[in-house]
Amino acid sequence: MTPPDPAGGAALLRYRPTDPAAAPAVQELLDELGLGRLEPEDLAGYGGRNDNWAGRTSTGARVFLKTVARAPDGTSGELDRALSFETLALRLPPGSDLRVPEHLGSHRPGAVSAYRLLPGARSGAEAALDGDFDEDLCRTAGRAVATLHGLDPRGAGLDEGEPPLPPLDWLEAFPWSALRDRSMGQIAAWKLVQDDPEVVAALRGLRERERAAPRTPAHCDLRFDQFVLAEGQLYLCDWEEFRLADPARDVGAFVGEWLFHATCAVFAPTGGGEGSQEPAGFDLSHQEVLRRGGEGLRRHLPRVEAFWQGYLERRTPDPGFAERAVGFAGWHLFDRLIATAQAHATLSPVARAAAGIGRTLLTRPTGAVTTLRLHPPTGAVTTLRLHPPTGSTR
Ligand SMILES: Nc1ncnc2c1ncn2[C@@H]1O[C@H](COP(=O)(O)OP(=O)(O)O)[C@@H](O)[C@H]1O
Ligand SMILES: [Mg+2]
Structure with a gap:
């Protein structure tokens, strides 16, 4: 049976997600954010390199959670880079041409991040x-x-x-x-x-x-x-x-x-x-x-x-x-x-x-x-450098 689509659409290819209990940081992050627990009957995984969970929580929030790689010492360059982007994303003006899913928060030691689940994605x-x-x-x-x-x-x-x-x-x-x-x-x-x-x-x-x-x-x-x-x-x-x-x-x-x-x-x-x-x-x-x-x-x-x-x-x-x-x-x-x-x-x-x-x-x-028609911008002019006429002092 196809699991229900928590995003409310029918488009993204869905997988049976890993049991979130295997990643305790997922629940810890949801607790920190006050978002309750993931509803198991409503949970899906979307394709990707990393484990992810798309679903509804007991508080009614729709979330997309994902883990990223961690080094043996617990640090995660992947999470650091993603968070540096979120710092910049906060500076995007409303209605910007660059739209990104809203970041709700991250659990650093567990390298888990939560985003608003985009409906009908x-x-x-x-x-x-x-x-x-x-x-x-x-x-x-x-x-x-x-x-x-x-x-x-x-x-x-x-x-x-x-x-x-x-x-x-x-x-x-x-x-x-x-x-x-x-x-x-x-x-x-x-x-x-x-x-x-x-x-x-x-x-x-x-x-x-x-x-x-x-x-x-x-x-x-x-x-x-x-x-x-x-x-x-x-x-x-x-x-x-x-x-x-x-x-x-x-x-x-x-x-x-x-x-x-x-x-x-x-x-x-x-x-x-x-x-x-x-x-x-x-x-x-x-x-x-x-x-x-x-x-x-x-x-x-x-x-x-x-x-x-x-x-x-x-x-x-x-x-x-x-x-x-x-x-x-x-x-x-x-x-x-x-x-x-x-x-x-x-x-x-x-x-x-x-x-x-x-x-x-x-x-x-x-x-x-x-x-490939990767032409320069219209109106871009090639600047020709002209030498002054020989003998000219100006
Ligand atoms: N906030 C979101 N809401 C709905 N779907 C999402 C969201 N973020 C990502 N996805 C879907 O989940 C897929 C996997 O997420 P992504 O961040 O690309 O993970 P990975 O690092 O595993 O590739 C994406 O290709 C996209 O289709
Ligand atoms: Mg991806």
């Missing part, structure tokens, strides 16, 4: 699969992300450490200790990167340009499933990677999401949803792959463009921004193909195609900026 990933993440929503997402990048980080204690991905050491050699947790498919995916000196050099170059770029508050884990549609609005959640970083990362990740989505659609069995991720395509002819690829790009490019236009409406990026964003989009394709290879023993055609696109973006970013 629907994940951006589901909306993308159903074709509902349309141009309007992309424009809204672009404005939200630009608003995030425009926030003044002073005094909020943001993490200033480098984002961990892509792990440059792994481009040379895979750590032996990491092998145990990787599938054969993932090892094959990493080998694709390691065996390609041009891609390795491009990733190193991207990291260098990132280091020289102006940094802003950035989400740093932007994917479709971090967007939530509820109450007719678009919300952005999951702030555990939030830090001071190159904002081109977030734009690149969003663009990369669409390109990965389009790649999956090429190999989806005909008749599936537009982004169905069923592995297929072993029998597709090269011609058919190209035809479907072209069609997918035509469908998705206007969404990328709408996101970028929304972004530019709220923020003027630095001159090298679009090229770095393309590089990060390229990395995002590798990141996604490595993640999806976890369940496989070999590399699927989707993974190989994604690697091909990722490679092109990383190694030829200038051309890709044009193809």
